[in-house]
Amino acid sequence: MKGIVFTEFFEMVERRSGYKTVDQLIQEVPHSHNGVYTAIGNYPHEELVAFVIHYCRLTSTPIEQVLREFGHHMLGVFSSAYPQFFDRCPDVLSFLESVDSYIHLEVLKLYPDAQLPRFDTRRIGLESIEMTHRSDRGMSALAYGLIEQAMHHYGQIGQIETTDHPEHTVFRISLNA
Numbered sequence: 001m002k003g004i005v006f007t008e009f010f011e012m013v014e015r016r017s018g019y020k021t022v023d024q025l026i027q028e029v030p031h032s033h034n035g036v037y038t039a040i041g042n043y044p045h046e047e048l049v050a051f052v053i054h055y056c057r058l059t060s061t062p063i064e065q066v067l068r069e070f071g072h073h074m075l076g077v078f079s080s081a082y083p084q085f086f087d088r089c090p091d092v093l094s095f096l097e098s099v100d101s102y103i104h105l106e107v108l109k110l111y112p113d114a115q116l117p118r119f120d121t122r123r124i125g126l127e128s129i130e131m132t133h134r135s136d137r138g139m140s141a142l143a144y145g146l147i148e149q150a151m152h153h154y155g156q157i158g159q160i161e162t163t164d165h166p167e168h169t170v171f172r173i174s175l176n177a
Ligand code: HEM
Pocket: 001, 002, 003, 005, 078, 079, 082, 085, 086, 096, 099, 103, 104, 107, 113, 114, 115, 116, 117, 135, 136, 137, 138, 139, 140, 142, 143, 144, 146, 147, 150
């Protein structure tokens, strides 16, 4: 998993709970090196999961909620770092359609070692799409948070329905008329 995911997770923890909690996580969660993560490095996904689980324990917060909030945070990071990915799409549905077919492909050009999820996206109505999310690493609650914050970014209001399957998760995103 790319280091940016770790550094931004610590950033969110610091904002939510203070830097002492970040220090506590780095001290109490076993990890493979000295706790220094660089944005472009690559680190085991299991380490991120261990940090998330421990943070949830420390703050008595459900994992789903922390991952969703992390999705909100990451979308903000992406919109500042890569405004061109947002500017080329006039609305949230076309933006979400471009995640698999364009954005993550561009990410792979920049970071060939990135491990990205797959999204099969199809229109199911004038103002609704279905996104099928597949990842060896789970993380569908993170995807939910990213989708939710993308709607917010475009100022569009609607509903996200989620159906979990053993191997994938289906998101139905419907905008209000
Ligand atoms: C400008 C927008 C975006 C950029 C630049 C971007 C980039 C990235 C990067 C760099 C990673 C980390 C890959 C790794 O750790 O190896 C990632 C992971 C991920 N992205 Fe995106 N992404 C964007 C938008 C989105 C959106 C809108 C969604 C949801 C619909 C999404 C879903 C995910 C998920 C679920 C992961 C976790 C990877 C996994 O463990 O399977 N991304 N993305």
